[in-house]
Structures are given as C-alpha cells and as structure tokens.
Amino acid sequence: MKVAMIGWEFPPFIAGGLGVHSLELTAGLARSGVDIDFYMPRMETGEDQPQPGSHHDHVEINEVAAAPAESPYAGTGGSQTSEGAGYGDDFNQAVDRYNDRVVDAFDAHDADLLHCHDWITVPGALEIRRRTGLPLVFTVHSTEYDRSAGLDPQHWIETIERRGVHEAERVIAVSEYTKQLVEDRYDADPDTVVAIHNGVDLARWDQPPEPRTEQTAGTVLFLSRLVRQKGPLFFLEAAERVLEQAPQARFVVTGKGSMLRECLEHTIDRGIADRVHFTGFVPEEELAEVYQASDVYVLPSVSEPFGITVLEAMASGVPTIVSKTSGVGEALDHVLTVDFWDTDELADLILGVLDHEPLRSEMRTRGGEEVRQFSWDDTCRETLSVYEDLLQETPTVEVTAR
Amino acid sequence: MTSICLYFQVHQPRRLRRIQSFKPPTEPDYWDAEENERILDRAAEKCYLPANETIRDLIHETDGRFKVAFSLSGVFLDQARRHRPDVLASFRELARTGNVEFLAETYYHSLAGLWDEGTEFEAQVRRHGEAIEREFGHEPTVFRNTELIYDDRIADQVDGLGYEAILTEGSDRLLGWRSPNHLYEPQSEGNDLSVLLKNYQLSDDVAFRFSTPGWSEQPLTADKFTAWLDETPGETINLFMDYETFGEHQWPQTGIFDFLEALPRHVDERSGLSFASPSELVDELDPVGTIEAPQAVSWADQERDVSAWLHNKMQQECFAELQRLEPLVHAVGDRDLMQAWRLLQTSDHLYYCSTKGYGDQEIHEYFSPYDSPYVAYINFMNALGDLKEKARRRLREQGETEIEATAPAQAPLPG
Numbered sequence: 001m002k003v004a005m006i007g008w009e010f011p012p013f014i015a016g017g018l019g020v021h022s023l024e025l026t027a028g029l030a031r032s033g034v035d036i037d038f039y040m041p042r043m044e045t046g047e048d049q050p051q052p053g054s055h056h057d058h059v060e061i062n063e064v065a066a067a068p069a070e071s072p073y074a075g076t077g078g079s080q081t082s083e084g085a086g087y088g089d090d091f092n093q094a095v096d097r098y099n100d101r102v103v104d105a106f107d108a109h110d111a112d113l114l115h116c117h118d119w120i121t122v123p124g125a126l127e128i129r130r131r132t133g134l135p136l137v138f139t140v141h142s143t144e145y146d147r148s149a150g151l152d153p154q155h156w157i158e159t160i161e162r163r164g165v166h167e168a169e170r171v172i173a174v175s176e177y178t179k180q181l182v183e184d185r186y187d188a189d190p191d192t193v194v195a196i197h198n199g200v201d202l203a204r205w206d207q208p209p210e211p212r213t214e215q216t217a218g219t220v221l222f223l224s225r226l227v228r229q230k231g232p233l234f235f236l237e238a239a240e241r242v243l244e245q246a247p248q249a250r251f252v253v254t255g256k257g258s259m260l261r262e263c264l265e266h267t268i269d270r271g272i273a274d275r276v277h278f279t280g281f282v283p284e285e286e287l288a289e290v291y292q293a294s295d296v297y298v299l300p301s302v303s304e305p306f307g308i309t310v311l312e313a314m315a316s317g318v319p320t321i322v323s324k325t326s327g328v329g330e331a332l333d334h335v336l337t338v339d340f341w342d343t344d345e346l347a348d349l350i351l352g353v354l355d356h357e358p359l360r361s362e363m364r365t366r367g368g369e370e371v372r373q374f375s376w377d378d379t380c381r382e383t384l385s386v387y388e389d390l391l392q393e394t395p396t397v398e399v400t401a402r
Numbered sequence: 403m404t405s406i407c408l409y410f411q412v413h414q415p416r417r418l419r420r421i422q423s424f425k426p427p428t429e430p431d432y433w434d435a436e437e438n439e440r441i442l443d444r445a446a447e448k449c450y451l452p453a454n455e456t457i458r459d460l461i462h463e464t465d466g467r468f469k470v471a472f473s474l475s476g477v478f479l480d481q482a483r484r485h486r487p488d489v490l491a492s493f494r495e496l497a498r499t500g501n502v503e504f505l506a507e508t509y510y511h512s513l514a515g516l517w518d519e520g521t522e523f524e525a526q527v528r529r530h531g532e533a534i535e536r537e538f539g540h541e542p543t544v545f546r547n548t549e550l551i552y553d554d555r556i557a558d559q560v561d562g563l564g565y566e567a568i569l570t571e572g573s574d575r576l577l578g579w580r581s582p583n584h585l586y587e588p589q590s591e592g593n594d595l596s597v598l599l600k601n602y603q604l605s606d607d608v609a610f611r612f613s614t615p616g617w618s619e620q621p622l623t624a625d626k627f628t629a630w631l632d633e634t635p636g637e638t639i640n641l642f643m644d645y646e647t648f649g650e651h652q653w654p655q656t657g658i659f660d661f662l663e664a665l666p667r668h669v670d671e672r673s674g675l676s677f678a679s680p681s682e683l684v685d686e687l688d689p690v691g692t693i694e695a696p697q698a699v700s701w702a703d704q705e706r707d708v709s710a711w712l713h714n715k716m717q718q719e720c721f722a723e724l725q726r727l728e729p730l731v732h733a734v735g736d737r738d739l740m741q742a743w744r745l746l747q748t749s750d751h752l753y754y755c756s757t758k759g760y761g762d763q764e765i766h767e768y769f770s771p772y773d774s775p776y777v778a779y780i781n782f783m784n785a786l787g788d789l790k791e792k793a794r795r796r797l798r799e800q801g802e803t804e805i806e807a808t809a810p811a812q813a814p815l816p817g
Contacts, residue, residue, distance in 0.1 A: 245424050334757070336776050348422040352780030355423075358715035359779055366757055 001387060002035040004111035004134070006102055006121040010040050010061065011284075016225065017174075017308045018117060018141050021198055021379075026059040028380025034387075037109055039064055041098050064101045099124035108132050112391055117141060119157055122164035129167070135394045137386060138168035142305045143181055149228040149302035162186045165193075169394070170386050172196050174306040175327025181305075194386055197331060199376035200311035205288055206368075207316070218249040218354045221294035221318070223282075223309055224301070226257030231300035231323065231340045236263060238300075240270050241347035242354075249354060251276040254290060291316035295360065296353045300340045301326055310335065314371040319353050319363035321346065331373075334366040404583070405638040405678035405686075406631060406669060407598065409546070409569060410645035412450070413475040413511050414442055415750035417771050421784040430742035430792055432785040437771065439485050446489050449649035454492040456648075456659060460666050461499045468666040469501045469677045472645070473546050476509030476530050477748055479537065490537065497538040503679040506531050506542035506565065512747035513711060513721065515547050515556045516698065520728055526744070527563055544569070544680040548749050550600065550642065551708060553698040557588035561595045567684045569642060572599035573699040573706045580691065583636020587689040596684045597693060600642040600701060604630065609643035613656035621657065624664035632672050637687050642701065702753075703762040710762070711752040716779040720752050723786055727793070734796045742789055746782070754778035 005026065009019030026036050042063035102124040115137040116125035122138065129136045143161055144153040165171050165186045171193045173179035179195040182188045220239065224230035232253065239251045253263065253276060260278070267273040282290055291297065297313035297320045304326035311328065313320045314335070322329040323340040336349045353359060419434035421427070460468045474493065482490045496502040508514055508526040515523050527545070535541040545565040547556055552570035560568050572582025582599035607627070611617045619626070631639055644651065652658040669675045678686070702710035712718055724747055731743045754770040755778045756763065772778040 241424060333774070334776075336774065344422060344425075345420075348424070348784070349777070349780065351423050352776075352783070356716075356719070356779070356783060358719040359776060362714050362716050362757055363776060 001033070001391070002037070002109065002111045003029065003387065004037045004039070004106070004108065004114050004128075005059075006039045006114070006116040006125050006128075008040065008117060008120045010038065017198060017306060020308060021139075021141065021174075022117065024199060024201070024376040025380055025383060028376055029384060030059060032380065032384055034384065036060065037062060037107075037111065039102050039105070041094075062105060064098060064105050095120050096123075099127075103127045103131075106132075108134065113137060113387060113394075115139065115387075116164070116168075119144070119161045119164060122160050126163065126167055135169040135390050136167070137170045137172060137390065138164045139172040139174070140165070140178055140182055140305070141174055143178065143185065145181060145185060146178075146303040146305050147227075147229050149231075151228070158185075168192075170194065170390050172383065172386060174198055176330050177325070177327040178305040181303075194382070196379055196382045196386075197327075197374060198306050198308050198311075199374045199379045200308065200315055200371060201376065202315050202372065205291065205312050205315035207288055207292060218246060219294045219296075220249060220251045220350055220354070221290065221297045221313075222251070222253045222300075223255060223287075223290065223297065223313075224299065225255050226253070226259040226263055228259065229302055229304075230255075230257075231302050232257075232259055232263050233266060234300045234340050234343050234346065235298055236266050236270070236272075236276065237343040238298075238346040238350060239276060240272050241344060242350050243272055243275055245351055246354060247275075249275065249350075252279060252290070252294065253277065254279045254282045256281040287312070288316065291318050294318050296321060296350060298346070298350065299323055299326065300338070300346060302340050304328070311371050311374050314367040317364045317368055319360050320367065321349050321353070332370060334363055334370045336363075404631070404634065404636060404675055405683060406675060407471070407638055407640045407678050407680060407683055408469070409471040409473070409505070409640070409642045409680065410647075411473055411546075411643070412478055412645045413473075414438070414445065414478045414481055415511070415748045416477055416481070416745045417441075418751070418781055418785055421781055421788065423784045423787065426788045426791065430738055430789055432742060432788070433745070434771075438481060442481055442486055442489075445646060445650060446486050448654075449646050450489045451492060452654075452659065453645065453648040453662070454489075454496055456662055457502070458496055458499065460663065461496075461501045464666045464670065466499070466501050467670065467677060469503070469679045469682075471503040471505055471544070471680050472496075473505040473507050474534070474537075475507060475511040476526075476533055477511055477745065479533055494538060497540075501679075503544065503681055504534050504538050504540075504542055505569070505680065506534065506545045508548055509533065510744045510747050511548050511749055512744070513548060513551070513708075513749050513752070514747060515551060515559070516553075516708065516721075517725055520725070522728060522747075523559060524563065527560075543567070544598075544684070546570075549710075550701040551698050552597075552700070553695045554588060554590060556698070557595055557597070557695070558590055558593055561588070561593045565595065567596040567598055567680055569598045569640070569680065570600070571642075571699050571701045571706050572601055572640070575697070575706075576693045576695055576699055581636050583634065583639055584690040585638070585683065585687045586691050586693045589692040589694045596687075596689055598638070598640050598680055598683060599693075600640050601634075602701070602706070604634070604639060605641045605643050608641065608658075608661070609647045609651070612647075612652050612658060612661070622661065624661050624668050627661070628665065628668035628672060628675070631669070632674055638678065638683050703758070703765075709758070710756060710766070711749055714755070714757050716755045716757075716775070717752045720755065720779070720782055720786070723783070727786070727790055730790065730793050730797070734793045734800070736793070736796055739789060739793050739796070742785075746786060746789065751778070751782050755782065 007022045011019055011023050036059045038059045039062045106128050114134045117139050118141050144157040165188045173182055173195050176195045179193050183190055222235045226232050242249050267276045291313055297318045299307055299310055299322045301323045307326045307328035310320055310322050321336045324337045329337050338346045416433045417438050418432050509530040510526055531541055544567045545560045546569040550570045582601045586597045612622055648658055698708045699706055731740055754772055755775045756766045757775050
C-alpha cells in the first residue's frame with residue numbers, strides 16, 4: 001500500500017501534537033509495510049536548520065516551499081490559528097501558497113490513497129483528489145471552534161473544514177469529543193467519521209523523578225501555547241486562589257503565544273508575579289525535565305481535541321488535572337477533571353493534590369498504569385484499518401496524468 | 403428441617419456536599435441535604451415502602467410462618483425520622499407483627515470496629531441499641547457489624563457487649579471446606595456468641611445475578627430457587643443482602659417482587675424448609691465448630707475482606723486521620739462537632755475513594771455520588787480538615803491547652 005500524505009508539521013519543526021502525530025503515524029505505518037510520500041512546507045528560516053527527513057528515513061519527505069522568505073513557522077512557533085500576532089494576511093497567504101504548490105508538486109507515484117492533516121492542507125488535498133481520483137482521508141486534529149475557544153471562529157476556515165469533512169471519503173477525529181464536534185458543527189455523516197486516539201511514547205517520558213530542593217516544593221505546571229484556547233488566564237486565576245491558601249506554591253508557565261503579555265501583566269496586577277515563573281518556549285529535549293520537576297500538571301483548555309501533553313505528564317508520573325472539554329479526558333479514569341471556567345474548583349483540586357501525598361501517590365501509580373493503554377501502535381493500526389476499509393470500497397482508479 | 407434466614411440491610415449515608423478548602427462552612431454542616439433527601443425518597447418509593455408492604459402481606463398470608471430480619475443504621479434512622487417518617491412507620495408496623503427481628507450495629511455504619519484503640523465502637527453500638535429499642539420496643543440481641551465486617555477482636559467486643567449472636571460472610575477463608583449452613587462460634591475461649599454465616603452463593607444469586615444478562619439460571623423463579631434450597635444440605639441457609647435488592651438494584655421489571663411474593667408459598671409446600679429469625683436459630687441450633695478470623699472478612703467486593711474501604715493509601719489516610727481526631731473531638735466536647743466526626747466515619751465515604759480495577763470498580767462507581775475517587779478523597783479530607791480546624795479553634799476559645807492529635811497536621815507540601 002502506498003499513501004500520499006499531506007502534512008504541515010514534522011519533527012524537528014513542530015509546534016504541537018500534529019508534528020508528533022505525523023512522526024509516530026508515519027513511523028508506525030512504515031513498520032507495517034506502508035510506503036509514504038509525505039508533503040510538508042519547507043522551513044525557510046536559516047542555513048543551519050536541520051532538515052526533516054534527515055532524521056527520519058522511514059518516509060519520503062517532499063518539502064514544498066510555502067512562500068519565499070516567509071515561513072509558516074515564524075513567530076509563535078507554528079500557531080495554527082490566525083490569532084498569531086503579526087500573522088493576519090501573511091499567514092493566510094502562506095497557507096494558500098503552500099496548497100497551490102503542493103498541488104503543483106504532487107506526484108502520485110502509484111499512491112493508493114491520499115491522507116491530509118487538518119484544514120491547512122484541505123484545499124490542496126481536495127484539488128489533488130479531484131485531479132487524480134484518489135480517495136481522501138482527512139484527519140481533524142483540531143477545529144476552528146477549538147482554536148478560537150468558541151469566540152469568533154473564522155468563517156473561511158470553518159468553510160474549509162466543512163468541505164474537507166464532507167468531501168473526504170473518510171474523516172479521522174482524534175477523539176470522540178472531536179468526532180461529536182465535527183458531526184454537530186459540520187453535519188458530518190457519522191458513518192464516515194472515526195475516532196482514533198493519539199498515543200504517547202512511554203519510553204521517552206518514563207524517567208526517575210528529579211530530586212527536589214526546598215524551592216521547588218509544590219510546583220504546578222501549565223505547558224501549552226499561550227492562546228485563548230488553552231485557558232491560561234483560568235490557570236492564573238486558580239493560581240491566585242491557591243496562593244492565598246498555600247503561599248509557598250509555585251506556578252510554572254511554559255510556552256509562547258499571543259497571550260504572553262496579557263498573562264504577564266495579569267500576574268503583576270494580581271500581585272502573584274513572584275510565584276509565577278514564565279519559562280518561554282521549552283525545546284523538546286528539555287520537556288521531560290519540566291514534567292519531572294512538577295507536582296501537578298494542569299490542562300485547562302476551553303476546547304481540546306485531544307491533549308497529548310496529558311499523556312506525557314501521566315507517563316512522567318505527574319498527577320494531572322484536565323478540562324472536561326477535552327478529548328483525552330474522555331478515556332481517562334486516573335486524572336482529575338474540571339470545567340475550565342470553574343477556577344475555584346480548579347484551585348481546590350490543585351490544593352488537594354499539593355496537600356496530600358497519598359493522593360499524589362495513587363494518581364502517579366494508577367495514572368502511570370493507565371497511560372500504557374495509549375500506544376501509537378494502536379493509532380497506526382486503527383488508521384491502517386481505515387485505509388484498508390476504504391480501499392476495499394473504492395474501485396481501483398486510473399491515476400490520470402497531471 | 404432446614405431453616406431459611408432472611409436478613410436485609412437498610413442504610414443510607416449522609417453524603418457530603420462539595421467542600422472547597424478555602425470556603426469553610428460556618429457550621430460543621432458538610433451534608434448535601436437536598437441530594438440525600440432525593441435519594442431517600444427514591445429508595446422509599448422504589449424499595450422500602452413496596453417491599454415492606456409485600457413482607458407485611460406475606461406475614462399475614464402465612465400466619466406468621468414468614469419471618470425476616472433487618473438492620474437499620476442509625477444514619478438511616480436519623481434521615482428517615484426527619485424526612486420520611488412514613489418509612490419508619492412502615493417498619494414499626496412490621497415490628498408489630500412479631501415476625502420481624504431488628505439487629506444491632508454501629509449507629510454510624512462505621513469502621514470503628516477495626517480501630518485498635520478507643521471506646522468509639524462500644525459507644526456507637528450502645529447508642530444504636532438504644533435507638534432500636536426506642537423505635538421498635540425491643541432491644542436487639544443479635545448483632546451485625548458494618549458490611550458484615552468480622553474478625554476475632556470484633557467477635558470478642560460484641561460478646562463483651564452482651565449480644566447472643568453475630569452475622570458475617572460465609573467466606574471460604576473462614577470456612578475452608580466447611581459449610582456455612584450451620585452455626586459456628588468464635589475460636590476465643592469464653593466467647594459465647596453464635597456466628598451466623600451468609601451463604602454467599604445463594605444470597606448473591608438473588609442479590610446480584612438475578613437479572614444479570616446471560617446468567618445460565620435465568621429466569622430465577624421462586625419455584626426454582628426453593629428447589630435449590632431444598633436440595634441444600636445443612637441446618638440453616640442464611641440469605642443476607644442489601645434491602646435495596648428489592649426495587650433499586652433489581653428493578654421491578656426483573657420480577658424481583660414477584661419472586662419475593664412467591665417465595666413463602668413455595669417454601670410452605672416443602673416440608674423440609676421453614677423460615678427462621680436469627681434469634682430462633684440461636685435458640686434452636688448448636689454451633690458445630692469454631693471459626694478463626696485474624697484478618698477481617700466482609701461481604702464486599704470479590705475479596706470479601708476490608709479492601710473495599712482500605713486498599714489504597716488515600717483510604718488508609720482517611721481511616722487514620724479519623725482516629726487521630728478522637729482525642730481532640732472528645733476534648734472539645736461540642737455535640738455538633740462530635741456528630742459531624744461520627745457522620746464522617748460512615749464507611750461509604752471511604753468506599754467512594756476506592757481505585758480498584760474492573761469489576762469491583764464498576765460497583766463502587768454505581769454507588770458513588772462522585773465523578774472520581776480522587777475528588778471523593780479531596781472532598782472528604784477537606785471536610786475532615788475543616789472539622790479539625792473548628793475543633794482546635796473551639797479548644798483555644800475554651801482556654802484549654804491544645805491536645806495534639808497523635809500525628810502532625812496536614813502533610814507538608816512535597817519537597
């Protein structure tokens with residue numbers, strides 16, 4: 001089987017779950033004997049940048065220029081939302097150009113099907129489908145609703161997502177939560193939408209905990225982009241509440257995003273700046289240490305299609321509190337869940353975890369066991385099933401000349 | 403002649419409302435009154451009232467050959483008295499038939515029997531005995547501990563309190579190859595108790611498997627069940643279960659009420675079977691052997707031990723902290739605080755914190771008002787922490803030297 005895959009992120013150029021997913025999915029599929037041509041934008045930021053594909057030889061990477069001297073990864077680390085400061089039209093243009101160039105650069109190479117990831121790749125994918133007759137699988141990693149936190153979703157993006165959902169032969173959603181969203185907001189045909197969970201690379205996170213010093217007692221971690229979708233202000237409001245009861249607690253905010261300044265100012269206004277430490281963007285290789293140094297991880301997202309970081313935290317032995325409007329939460333017993341807006345409840349849960357070693361111990365142990373259910377092998381296997389299912393239905397196509 | 407001894411547990415905990423640690427209530431009023439009333443109403447309509455009526459009718463129809471035993475926890479009595487006096491009236495009516503026996507237990511349906519020290523167990527048992535006497539006119543002579551928890555020490559304590567008999571689970575650990583269908587006695591010298599052991603196979607056929615899809619014996623008719631009873635060797639078949647089996651755990655559409663209604667008639671038809679109350683068994687039968695229970699048994703979960711309430715560290719911490727507060731609560735001498743501390747001892751609170759795996763976990767979740775055992779723990783510890791704080795403050799106001807509980811205050815932050 002050969003799959004032509006159109007993506008947007010691939011390590012080391014990643015901003016979030018999409019890149020990790022792309023790596024793990026392609027690696028797993030390749031192990032199952034699937035050939036993959038992977039299309040992605042070319043990173044234009046400098047001469048010494050590592051090349052994708054140089055680390056990953058299981059997949060044929062085709063880099064497609066997104067735009068001359070314009071990198072879709074500039075600024076907020078590849079934000080997929082047009083909320084990115086200074087993006088606006090530049091970002092939209094970069095997306096348009098990428099899609100045009102993918103279509104031009106596309107070479108079917110005996111591909112049996114197309115697989116595209118998120119709305120950014122949909123226009124190009126649909127055009128390629130039209131030209132080649134290849135069936136299309138569209139993975140929805142997030143929707144505009146998620147990314148806009150329900151406020152002001154951009155209609156033109158929603159239109160693209162709706163088209164993708166309706167015209168693709170199959171839609172993969174990263175959770176039941178996302179599947180439901182896609183069915184509710186885009187009237188997707190439930191029979192064509194499959195929920196397949198992301199996995200986690202356990203070996204990477206399962207390390208012995210770092211020895212603690214006095215200063216690191218009671219550390220609460222926020223590790224997400226600083227954008228409205230991820231609920232950073234809810235985190236900070238809860239932090240303030242927690243600090244009233246536990247002034248020695250410490251809050252770590254990692255990540256970059258358009259709300260960084262707002263968050264910083266918030267901590268200053270509320271007089272908690274000395275207890276909230278903004279680390280900026282943490283490179284991949286240092287993430288494990290960040291988790292290990294934490295006593296509780298909080299994902300207070302307004303709407304989170306999956307939430308791989310939750311699995312990473314659990315695999316690192318960190319008790320975790322997750323928003324109820326998240327995909328990953330639906331499958332987990334050994335986390336605490338909370339309504340993102342209920343900052344009092346979030347504060348009380350944080351205090352509960354910080355105050356009680358028996359609770360931390362139990363969540364650590366049970367969470368560590370539970371997270372083993374999430375394997376990329378399963379994700380790949382289930383994705384392969386979708387491919388096989390689809391190919392059984394679809395008559396063999398003559399790939400028309402471009 | 404084989405006796406059939408039916409015993410039903412009646413209990414409702416005082417469930418907690420959500421207590422956040424930074425919003426302490428002004429009074430130690432930790433209870434979700436609305437939810438507790440709603441659940442009591444539901445249990446009353448679906449179980450207590452219709453089942454009591456059925457039993458009353460059966461007693462009349464059989465001219466008193468049908469007999470049952472109940473235990474009503476003090477926590478249930480309080481709530482019924484306040485919110486559903488009609489349910490209590492219905493139990494009193496049953497008491498008046500003379501065919502219904504009421505058993506003793508700890509007033510607060512607590513795990514105080516497992517405490518190493520202190521007088522709490524005795525205090526709760528006495529209080530319960532008095533309450534039953536006030537309510538139904540006679541003092542209980544037969545005892546059952548919370549969730550049938552039993553070990554050698556509990557047996558000795560209960561004997562010391564003057565009871566004639568105690569009920570517990572006919573667990574394989576206690577019996578080995580022996581049958582639960584006889585009376586036994588505790589192994590310790592001078593302990594005069596008779597021990598009645600639940601026949602778990604036959605009891606669970608009714609209480610659990612009755613409507614389990616795919617069970618090979620479905621439908622379990624009274625006719626078939628009585629035939630099994632008749633074929634069962636032994637002197638007594640002890641069928642012990644939660645009263646809510648009738649109408650709540652097993653819904654009416656399963657036929658559970660029809661089963662109950664038909665049972666006495668089928669038993670009557672068989673000359674080798676008759677109903678007996680626990681006291682009658684104690685009078686009529688002699689123990690055939692001794693049982694040893696260095697480790698506690700119970701009727702809960704697959705293990706039938708105390709792991710349902712104490713298997714994980716969170717539960718163990720709750721259990722330990724409750725005990726640690728005993729000297730403080732007594733020193734303060736405040737009735738409301740004492741009452742709150744005792745209501746927090748109800749075993750259900752620890753049950754909700756269980757994190758066992760599949761099978762038992764589903765049953766725990768069915769009963770739990772919480773989304774997760776972790777929230778159950780945080781909420782419970784917030785309530786207990788608030789109680790401790792209030793007790794300490796009262797003590798300071800009283801000008802007493804602070805009595806330090808036997809362990810330090812809340813665990814320090816990690817690090």
